[in-house]
Amino acid sequence: MHEQCLSSERAEALREAVKKTYRAVAVQPAGRFPYPIGRDGATALGYEAAWLDAVPPEVVEAFVGVGNPFQVARPRPGEAVLDVGCGAGLDVFLAALLAGATGRAAGLDLTAEMLDRPRRSLAARRFGNVEFTVGSAEAIPYADASFDLVISNGALNLVPDKDRAFREIRRVLRPGGVFAAADVLVEETVPEALLTAVDAWST
Numbered sequence: 001m002h003e004q005c006l007s008s009e010r011a012e013a014l015r016e017a018v019k020k021t022y023r024a025v026a027v028q029p030a031g032r033f034p035y036p037i038g039r040d041g042a043t044a045l046g047y048e049a050a051w052l053d054a055v056p057p058e059v060v061e062a063f064v065g066v067g068n069p070f071q072v073a074r075p076r077p078g079e080a081v082l083d084v085g086c087g088a089g090l091d092v093f094l095a096a097l098l099a100g101a102t103g104r105a106a107g108l109d110l111t112a113e114m115l116d117r118p119r120r121s122l123a124a125r126r127f128g129n130v131e132f133t134v135g136s137a138e139a140i141p142y143a144d145a146s147f148d149l150v151i152s153n154g155a156l157n158l159v160p161d162k163d164r165a166f167r168e169i170r171r172v173l174r175p176g177g178v179f180a181a182a183d184v185l186v187e188e189t190v191p192e193a194l195l196t197a198v199d200a201w202s203t
Helices: 008-027 038-044 049-053 090-099 112-124 162-172
Strands: 080-084 104-109 130-134 147-153 173-182
Touching (some): 038 049, 080 090, 080 162, 090 130, 104 112, 147 162
Parallel strands (some): 080 104, 080 147
């Protein structure tokens, strides 16, 4: 089964399953993934200690990612960066730090509850170039050519209509912009029963 073959009802059911799963992750990410999370997970993925020290600790401790998009591309001073599926917001805060005061960083996540933690951190500290928005990778709520760099970390595998998501990412990138993603890939045939399992799609 390919994502472009999904009915609209099936795709919506998958999105709701993702939101349900990540509402729980937003409250307590520990014990839900088969790999390190938080600061230990970020360190194992090559995030620099100085970066992590500069981000609110409550954001670092909630980090869940499968890779490090900044090993592919780092924001340059003054650039605008979008993190698609930003979760608790670590990569957004780091993008803002790397882009500097003249740049900006935006985080987009399907699950509103995932954004509660970074928004609280944002309200308590001065990060004037950071914003968080609830929304889907399949319908990114930003204008054409809004960003120099789009990143994503372990989120696009959760999107039912990946073709549409990639088109949206291309749309919001400026000419010459860069897309850098870290994600999980399937290297062997997946059983049909697993492909049709809502729980499998949402974890």
